[in-house]
Amino acid sequence: MARQLADRAFAATFRHLFAFSLLYEDSEVDNRVLGLDPRSRVLAVSGAGCGVAGLLAAHPERIDAIDINPHHLALAALKVAATRRVTSYAEFYQLLGRGRHADPAGALRPLMIDLPAWVARYWSANHDRFRTNLYAEGLAGTFQRWLRRTMGVDADFLRALHRLPPADRLAHLAPILASTRRAWPMRALVNTPLFLLGIGVNFEQRQRNLRANRAATMMDVVTAHFERLAQTDLETNWFVWVGLTGEFNHDHPAAVPPYLRAENHRRALAAPTRVGFHRESLQRMLAAATPGQWSHFSLCDVLDWLPAGAQRQLLHRIARVGGPGALVLTRSVESACVVDRLGLSELYERVEPVSTEASEQERTRLYGRVNVYRVAGGA
Template identity: 40%
Template sequence: MQLRDWTFEKLFRSTYVYNILWEDTEVDEALLEVGPGASLLGISGAGCGIANHLSRHAARVDAVDINPHHLALTGLKAAAARHLASWDEFYALFGHGSHPEAERVLRSLAEHLPKWMQAYWRVRWRMFEDSRSMVRSGLTAQMLGLLRRITGMDAEWLRQRIGEDLVQRQAEIEWICRELCSRRWVAAYLESPLQLITLGINYAQRDRLLAAEGTDLIAFFETHMKRLVETDLERNWYAWYAAAGHFNHELPEAVPPYLRRDHHARSSQAPTDMRYHNRNIFDVLGRAEADTWSHYTLCDAVDWMPEAAQQQLFAEIFRTSRDGAKLLYRSVEDRSLIEHHGLEGRFVLDRQASDWASQADRSRQYRRVNVYTVAH
């Protein structure tokens, strides 16, 4: 690992970056078809996907992340999905990001979590106070809030875009990007290492992204925004999160699935054995026996890795997987890493499902969403 990537990882481990998962969990739910008896190993990120597996009644979920802030938030989301009887309270916490009795509710939920998470939330429950809001917490949310103040983006701005055609929407994005880049410090920030941490992109993934896009980070920012406005803006919770700073609470389907009333009702009955690992995924895989997991969700972590680490990861997944297990990951590149490493005989790409997912993912941050079936 190069020094720049080692330094980035050290910073990323210790920084509370995001409170929302930037992988579309509605797409994941359709691809993975998790059900009773499933055993899943997943990189947690902010936990929207991990919490959602409770509604599918998986037998076991191992959530792993090198970032303790993200893993603690994952644990809290899962505990609330299972143990908060009131959907209104649950939605207040994670849909709106606050609760009038935040300290009481979080202390109660933390009792269902590992000791270190209990200690974490004893100190940090205040991010759910009405005056703060969890939805506005973390480096990414703070950066987006600053961009909204500069450009005037808000919920009303986004509602105006809903009624426009694509040409009008993209023209508005071009104006916003010109407005931002007219400020030298904003342009410098968008090209800086701080922006990489804010996006959750390390140097290796940045290099892959820029090679695939044939551009620089500032131009990619504009391209990404234009891709977002190609989507159904009424229901795209990423667009609302970025442009308005909150979800579109008027539409039940305009929020991540784990927040929806029907998913919460199923999650409260979940028999799932939840396990949390604040460590590298290789440590968790290395301690596991063969035939352990039926599903693997890697977010975009494979993009962060050098080729030798990618090969090791796929080898460990193959060793620990059940026959017919599903592997899901995202990439900023078009190429298949499985094919690149000559592993098509072990991991069989579902081309039709992967092509659909790559187009359907609302975040528009990745070029590919690939799902494979393990063949022993």
């Protein structure tokens, strides 16, 4: 009960904060597992919007992007508009790959044409985020700047680490992680609610994270996360690059979220997809929806923010709206299957081996599972 009250306060605060410029989910996985086609209608939680913009390349019929956080939804709308409207790949990459522009107001203005009026107002007030580096902005960007100053690592360090066999990287990283754990402001910050706001982890998900990592504190969770990240392909892991250098690895075309890659951008330019943006909670949007409105539901890790009763209610609503055969993509820091844990296996089947492969491929290494569920009763 105390946790639920704390999470109400968390949500009320979080929705007013610009936390992320980047979606901390591997949208390359989403594109692979959702299997969208021109008849697909997607309801997708946007976060910072890399995933929503990435769906355009598959030309779904419709995308409804939804988020309770207007900062994130406005950024998602901008990423979608730039993906569809900026025909020059070089200009597109300058804006959202490099995250900076000499004339941000001039660059953003023509993108606002089809967007809701509130999004246009938002960017006319906030275009300066592109003045130096979009990816160093927001609460997460601020924490990462502190982290970089504390760790003292750079792109050359990352390249050197990448050249080592994965098994040897930990030994190289261990002294840096140990001194980072001791250093201010990391030591003071990491176990506070402010840190949770900056990484988008509410108290419910914090608890799940501690359990999943068998950790006593969030500092332990963060350390374990770094150790997992060190084992990934560091040349193309854009989460590591943005976290430790503030930039994507511009030398590698696959080291960016899929929507920023040239081939996907070319395909997205021709997308006939209708896209809506909704400042709304998933629960309310689903309660007002009609059966068959969407065929695909991309939930980010929203279920992890909810206690079991609310998870069950949300999954029931999705099954009612999606109907037999609808697909649900969800991430969790836990390794348990949420459908099994809630006893909903008559309502949903987990799609395998797709889910297990997606969990292994997810390069954020933030999640114990990336699961795709199909509403039961379909063909």
